[in-house]
Amino acid sequence: MSRARSVAVIGAGIAGLSCARALDDAGLTVTVFEKSRGTGGRMSTRRRDEAAWDHGAQYFTARDPEFRAQVDEWVRQGHAARWEPRVAVLGAGAQRDASEPPERFVGAPRMTSPAAHLAHGLTVLTEHTVARLEPDGEAWRIVTTEHGAHGAFDAIALANPSPQARRLLLPVSPALADSAASVTMQPCWAAMLRYESVISLPFDGAFINEGPLRWVARNSAKRGRTGAEAWVLHASAEWSLAHLEAAAEEAGPLLVEAFRALGAPQPAAWSAHRWRFSLAGTPLGVDCLWDPAVRVGACGDWVLGGRVEGAWLSGRHLARRIAGLRTPEGAPGR
Numbered sequence: 543m544s545r546a547r548s549v550a551v552i553g554a555g556i557a558g559l560s561c562a563r564a565l566d567d568a569g570l571t572v573t574v575f576e577k578s579r580g581t582g583g584r585m586s587t588r589r590r591d592e593a594a595w596d597h598g599a600q601y602f603t604a605r606d607p608e609f610r611a612q613v614d615e616w617v618r619q620g621h622a623a624r625w626e627p628r629v630a631v632l633g634a635g636a637q638r639d640a641s642e643p644p645e646r647f648v649g650a651p652r653m654t655s656p657a658a659h660l661a662h663g664l665t666v667l668t669e670h671t672v673a674r675l676e677p678d679g680e681a682w683r684i685v686t687t688e689h690g691a692h693g694a695f696d697a698i699a700l701a702n703p704s705p706q707a708r709r710l711l712l713p714v715s716p717a718l719a720d721s722a723a724s725v726t727m728q729p730c731w732a733a734m735l736r737y738e739s740v741i742s743l744p745f746d747g748a749f750i751n752e753g754p755l756r757w758v759a760r761n762s763a764k765r766g767r768t769g770a771e772a773w774v775l776h777a778s779a780e781w782s783l784a785h786l787e788a789a790a791e792e793a794g795p796l797l798v799e800a801f802r803a804l805g806a807p808q809p810a811a812w813s814a815h816r817w818r819f820s821l822a823g824t825p826l827g828v829d830c831l832w833d834p835a836v837r838v839g840a841c842g843d844w845v846l847g848g849r850v851e852g853a854w855l856s857g858r859h860l861a862r863r864i865a866g867l868r869t870p871e872g873a874p875g876r
């Protein structure tokens with residue numbers, strides 16, 4: 543088969559959208575399939591009762607020059623902003639430096655904003671859960687749970703978490719499915735708290751070294767956030783695993799209690815969300831996965847590592863591989 547012309551991207555998180563945007567820029571026809579109602583994946587924001595919480599990714603770094611250029615553009619256009627919280631490190635145990643990383647960025651006015659910007663002008667089919675990939679001659683058809691078959695596509699880019707990617711890859715590319723199976727994703731319980739007024743704590747974000755919590759943040763202190771005083775609490779991976787099947791009504795109060803033990807008052811309202819897949823345990827550490835025999839590849843944080851930054855970069859690498867493009871330095875994509 544000659545160069546791919548028509549590509550299906552599975553997942554509208556930052557990896558899938560960075561891949562789709564680069565493919566579109568290269569002149570390919572791209573369709574993005576997303577199972578949820580919106581874009582952004584784990585860079586997500588929940589809104590309720592005039593409050594908003596980035597209950598997944600909290601902030602991102604920009605160390606790689608290519609990603610840094612993208613973030614600078616987002617900042618110029620108002621889709622992202624620097625976040626300079628007062629950060630504390632609390633509790634005994636493994637210590638970390640509160641001044642690291644030196645620069646933190648957030649989506650603005652919400653964490654979903656960079657993804658929404660990337661998605662602008664692309665064909666993104668939300669509420670389309672990809673159930674399987676079906677061969678169609680030398681090409682592929684995408685079968686979705688809600689809307690049947692779509693295609694044909696010359697190439698497929700999977701940009702969903704490793705357990706979900708593995709399931710789709712298994713009948714198609716056992717080697718890539720094995721790679722996906724080797725990366726476990728940690729769970730994370732998140733609690734979202736609303737207060738009637740600004741609460742007095744000596745930090746806007748804190749890493750916590752003991753107890754159920756690992757991170758708390760005053761969401762309403764991020765740039766562009768309006769509305770009520772809102773805090774996000776994240777439980778540790780160990781605690782989240784131990785409470786994986788707990789109901790939100792059970793896990794939420796335990797996290798609120800742990801926050802109160804740090805000196806916070808009782809919130810006016812709270813809700814809790816279980817992320818079954820939050821951070822990749824040990825990412826593969828490669829730019830992207832690509833099986834040339836079947837023209838199927840995968841990208842995301844579990845592939846390259848580096849969380850938001852790595853996911854964005856991995857999507858770009860896979861796009862270059864699919865489009866047969868070269869890297870800006872002139873070297874072929876690895």
Ligand SMILES: Cc1cc2nc3c(=O)[nH]c(=O)nc-3n(C[C@H](O)[C@H](O)[C@H](O)COP(=O)(O)OP(=O)(O)OC[C@H]3O[C@@H](n4cnc5c(N)ncnc54)[C@H](O)[C@@H]3O)c2cc1C
Binds near residue numbers: 554576732
């Ligand atoms: C609680 C939490 C805290 C975090 N904190 C940080 C942080 O502070 N800094 C940081 O850099 N990163 C953080 N991360 C990680 C960061 O959010 C991810 O690394 C990054 O967003 C991954 O992007 P992605 O595009 O690879 O995957 P995702 O964002 O997971 O996107 C995958 C998309 O695929 C969709 N999908 C899955 N299966 C299918 C299917 N079958 N069909 C169609 N669509 C499908 C999903 O709905 C989702 O939208 C955090 C994540 C969580 C959950």
